[in-house]
Amino acid sequence: MPISRITATAAAHSAILRLCADRGPVMFVQSGGCCAGSTPMCYPAGEFLIGAGDVLLGNIQGCPFYIDYALDQAWGEDSFQLDVAPGEPEGFSLAAGPGIHFVTRSATCSLKGQS
Incomplete structure (x- = not known):
């Protein structure tokens, strides 16, 4: 079994559980767009x-998390963490x-994707 490169905070775990209960299974994509x-x-x-x-980083609560290969190579990170933020x-x-x-x-960085 491959080693997961994605973890999640307690807040992200809770959010995923709520989403799955309300909408069914979800997936995550860290796009290079x-x-x-x-x-x-x-x-x-x-x-x-x-x-x-697309590269599978791992699963959180059974939900897959993918990242664009070129973006993964550019960032060069061993691991990522999924979290939540206001907005x-x-x-x-x-x-x-x-x-x-x-x-x-x-x-090495915090990516917040704010407008």
Whole structure:
């Protein structure tokens, strides 16, 4: 079994459990795109088509977390942490809860994806 490179804070775990209870399974994608590439996008499971350029970092509460290969190489991080922060989500991402969105953090940087 591969080693997971993604963990989550207690707040992110709680948000995922609420989302899954309300909407069903979800998935996360850390995109390399220009628009919301610095914030993880949360979708209903299977709604985002994963391609050969996506790397599975691991699962949180059974929900997969993918990152774009080129972005993963550019950041060069051994591990990431999923958290939540105040503010509405970007793009088509599901909210982590009322007035909060998911963020990705790492040992060397904190990516908040704020507008």
